[in-house]
Amino acid sequence: MTPPRTRHTGPAGGAGPHALELRDITAGYDRRAPVLRGVSLSLREGEAVGLLGPSGCGKSTLAKVAALLHRPDAGTVHLGGEPARGFRHRAPRAQRTAVGVVFQSPRLAADPRLTLSALIAEPLLATGRKAGAADRTRELARAVGLGPDLLGRRPHEVSDGQLQRACVARALALRPRVLVCDEMTAMLDASTTAALVAVVEDYRARSGAALLAVGHDRTLLERWCDRTVELHGGGTDSALRSAPRAAAGTSAG
Amino acid sequence: MSADTLTPETVAGPPAAAHPLLSVRELTVRFRMRGGREVAAVTDVGLDLAPGECLALVGESGCGKSVLASALLGLLPGNAHVSGSAVLRGPGEADGLDLLTADEATLARTVRGRRVGLVPQSPAAHLTPVRTVRSQLAETVRELTGARGEELRAATLTAAGRAAFPADHLDRYPHQLSGGLAQRAATALALVGDAPLLLADEPTTGLDRDLVDRTVDELRAHTDEGRGLLIITHDLAAAERVADRVAVMYAGRIVELAPAPDFFGTPGPRHPYARGLLEALPERSFTPIPGMPPELGDLPAGCAFAPRCDRAADVCATVPQLTGGVACHRPLTAAAGEGPAARREGSRV
Amino acid sequence: MSTATALGKGGAPRAGRREVRLWTCACVLAVVLAAVLLVPLLHPLDEQAVDMANKLHAPSAAHPFGTDDVGRDVLLRCVYGLRVSLLVGVVAALTATVIGTAVGAAAGAAGGRTDRMVMRVVDVFSSVPHLLLGIFIVAMFRPGVWPVVVSVGLTHWLSTARIVRAEVLSLRSRDFVDAAVSGGASRLRVAVRHLLPGVLPQAGLAAVLMVPHAIWHESALSFLGLGLPTHRASLGNMIQDARGTLLAGDWWPTLFPGLFLIVPTLAIAGLAGVWRERINPRRRSELML
Numbered sequence: 001m002t003p004p005r006t007r008h009t010g011p012a013g014g015a016g017p018h019a020l021e022l023r024d025i026t027a028g029y030d031r032r033a034p035v036l037r038g039v040s041l042s043l044r045e046g047e048a049v050g051l052l053g054p055s056g057c058g059k060s061t062l063a064k065v066a067a068l069l070h071r072p073d074a075g076t077v078h079l080g081g082e083p084a085r086g087f088r089h090r091a092p093r094a095q096r097t098a099v100g101v102v103f104q105s106p107r108l109a110a111d112p113r114l115t116l117s118a119l120i121a122e123p124l125l126a127t128g129r130k131a132g133a134a135d136r137t138r139e140l141a142r143a144v145g146l147g148p149d150l151l152g153r154r155p156h157e158v159s160d161g162q163l164q165r166a167c168v169a170r171a172l173a174l175r176p177r178v179l180v181c182d183e184m185t186a187m188l189d190a191s192t193t194a195a196l197v198a199v200v201e202d203y204r205a206r207s208g209a210a211l212l213a214v215g216h217d218r219t220l221l222e223r224w225c226d227r228t229v230e231l232h233g234g235g236t237d238s239a240l241r242s243a244p245r246a247a248a249g250t251s252a253g
Numbered sequence: 254m255s256a257d258t259l260t261p262e263t264v265a266g267p268p269a270a271a272h273p274l275l276s277v278r279e280l281t282v283r284f285r286m287r288g289g290r291e292v293a294a295v296t297d298v299g300l301d302l303a304p305g306e307c308l309a310l311v312g313e314s315g316c317g318k319s320v321l322a323s324a325l326l327g328l329l330p331g332n333a334h335v336s337g338s339a340v341l342r343g344p345g346e347a348d349g350l351d352l353l354t355a356d357e358a359t360l361a362r363t364v365r366g367r368r369v370g371l372v373p374q375s376p377a378a379h380l381t382p383v384r385t386v387r388s389q390l391a392e393t394v395r396e397l398t399g400a401r402g403e404e405l406r407a408a409t410l411t412a413a414g415r416a417a418f419p420a421d422h423l424d425r426y427p428h429q430l431s432g433g434l435a436q437r438a439a440t441a442l443a444l445v446g447d448a449p450l451l452l453a454d455e456p457t458t459g460l461d462r463d464l465v466d467r468t469v470d471e472l473r474a475h476t477d478e479g480r481g482l483l484i485i486t487h488d489l490a491a492a493e494r495v496a497d498r499v500a501v502m503y504a505g506r507i508v509e510l511a512p513a514p515d516f517f518g519t520p521g522p523r524h525p526y527a528r529g530l531l532e533a534l535p536e537r538s539f540t541p542i543p544g545m546p547p548e549l550g551d552l553p554a555g556c557a558f559a560p561r562c563d564r565a566a567d568v569c570a571t572v573p574q575l576t577g578g579v580a581c582h583r584p585l586t587a588a589a590g591e592g593p594a595a596r597r598e599g600s601r602v
Numbered sequence: 603m604s605t606a607t608a609l610g611k612g613g614a615p616r617a618g619r620r621e622v623r624l625w626t627c628a629c630v631l632a633v634v635l636a637a638v639l640l641v642p643l644l645h646p647l648d649e650q651a652v653d654m655a656n657k658l659h660a661p662s663a664a665h666p667f668g669t670d671d672v673g674r675d676v677l678l679r680c681v682y683g684l685r686v687s688l689l690v691g692v693v694a695a696l697t698a699t700v701i702g703t704a705v706g707a708a709a710g711a712a713g714g715r716t717d718r719m720v721m722r723v724v725d726v727f728s729s730v731p732h733l734l735l736g737i738f739i740v741a742m743f744r745p746g747v748w749p750v751v752v753s754v755g756l757t758h759w760l761s762t763a764r765i766v767r768a769e770v771l772s773l774r775s776r777d778f779v780d781a782a783v784s785g786g787a788s789r790l791r792v793a794v795r796h797l798l799p800g801v802l803p804q805a806g807l808a809a810v811l812m813v814p815h816a817i818w819h820e821s822a823l824s825f826l827g828l829g830l831p832t833h834r835a836s837l838g839n840m841i842q843d844a845r846g847t848l849l850a851g852d853w854w855p856t857l858f859p860g861l862f863l864i865v866p867t868l869a870i871a872g873l874a875g876v877w878r879e880r881i882n883p884r885r886r887s888e889l890m891l
Contacts, residue, residue, distance in 0.1 A: 064780070067780075067784055068784075069780045069783060069784060088783050089783065089788070089789050093786045093788075096783065096784055096786055097784070097785065097786040099784060100784070101780065101781060101784045103777040103780070103781065105777065108776055108777040108778065109776075109777035109778050109780075109781050110778055110781075111778045111782075111795075111796055113799050113800070122782065122785055122787070122795075123784075123785030123786055123787075126782065126785050126786045126787035126788070126791055127785070127786040167781070170781065170785065171781075171784075173785070174785065174786065
């Protein structure tokens, strides 16, 4: 049932440039005990990689490093072949916004004071794209299946699924080259999960963006991604094992 | 609606359903909102739960399933209006206790923890961060059993053991526990009172697959000891693993109530919504149900699922009643479906 | 979501009681504000004037609160005293809140070594009893309104700084800040659009709660003879002046300034309590979906 796994060494085959390349990343919240040690991972342009691992193995930390939101203790990040010139606010805006992020809990990832439309428009306004922001917001909302009646509401007035749709729209607002989805669907029901994965895949099909999907649901990630990578135990022997996408024809239709 | 059509055992009664531990009839919860708006969070829910049986209540977030759990525990806020009945019956008890009409003092003193154990959604938040697991467990044991001194120490250890919480972790604080151990600590607290009914509200949210499996297996083991387990979850895989019967909730109503093997295997779900939900799983066709669930404050007339349903017809303008385990005017039959069981087995080929 | 919402079935009546409290406090404050704003316009007070012929009259129709030991009308002086007290209280509380918010926000946003150093300074200041520190500060100036304001303002920003810093720290680690950073927001935009709005209700609440506290401090300093000049009508001065007469059984020059001190401060504290319930909501309970 499960395809055989091979030791992942270096970038997976294929010539094209890497949309995202993480080299020898050591990272964590305490220098003496990093959760990740010497982890490397690369995504080709347009490739979808699923990152699997048990709770606490550091996969969310790796996702934050990839999104330039957490400075690693050691190692380098390359985006589209360019080395990342910093992390968080030290990263140039163009690099930061080249990666779109969706988090696990929409409740924590949404500013409780903003309406859904303000939430979706926030990256547009933050980067000075005020002109056309309203149109783009409506377009994004439509893409994730949010009707105009929901856009005026605040996070506490919508369900988790609706709020996560808005968060996905926000992540797509600046047309990122790489999407990082950290447990995007862990709190969602099956239908909303399938709907949001379809939204992400639709965007990728049109834009050619790469995807790093982090999660613990093997079935989901194997179905969703081109290949899955498993992160083991963080700590001293963070190791990645890679597996290609399960054979085609997983679709039952 | 008459209670007869609601009675689940006519559909899918397990052997013991003749003496249900919990019988819920015509449970309806309305929230009065500012501006006179009314939110129909739960409508006309009826279900039975027998000792040793696990019923999984599944549905999307916002379908009313957590409100149902809160109603059973008497934890609804002041603007909620509850009607119907939810009778909790001990063995050999003729009348039982209606959880919906019981006063707060009764619920606090004799029901919560003693007759209904709650396994919480987020164990980390359920445990007090500034006290060790041992002290919290001991407090609950003392509160519920009156044990003191050496007896209390022993009872605390037993209580931890019952939820497979390792004794050498008892002196840790909640933040020092992994997600799985925190879940076990919370389960241990829920089990202290030896309550015959366990209510688990999304007990696996945020846990990884292995932990989900272990958590539900442990809950199943407690069920097999003769407790009734009502598990509320959006995780269909977890429901399949643990449940004897499945109740699917949509827009505040139970739209399908079926034995788990029938639901997940052959003939499969008969309500189009339940079918769609199951088909959305990545191991099946991975296609979402079009649209989004309706607002509970603004439900369409008639069947709430009709606007999203490809089988909808004129008859769907009236609200279908739950008969024969499904609340649908045009339910799917096994023949009409595309053989979900076969597909499931072959999904990885 | 969790079913363990800590709300009982008593939600509705509790909300009703809160309404009553809200309106009572609001009415009291409205009357107080109207009095301190309008009375001086209608009835100017010569603070130096004395009328020894009418000294220590018990409350009567002509002098509803009686007269003090030099024949001044207690009601009128109470109103003027409260006016000064409110002015000192509000300005001092605002000063303290602005300092506290700035320090707390800077420490929380900067983090690391800056945060540790700033918070150690806060600890050092906190270790000195603040009334003592306040006395030290007013003692350096000639008696007057502004030294009192400065003294109270400079000694009361510490708790606000702590509250604001904690709030900023907790907000800063939230995913929505990460999302904003990833969406290209500058440091300033994150601070102004995402952090500050989250902190302001807490800071505002701290400011309102501090007004009564500052009023009491003004009175305490005046009572000790260190606050306002003794001829100024201030509640602290009045209570200080009336100490001698109280022993002789003349209660009104003490009681009424005391009530003028207590009632408005309770009303402000009551309003702040309602506000606190608003901004620290278990509001989720309204609809548990």
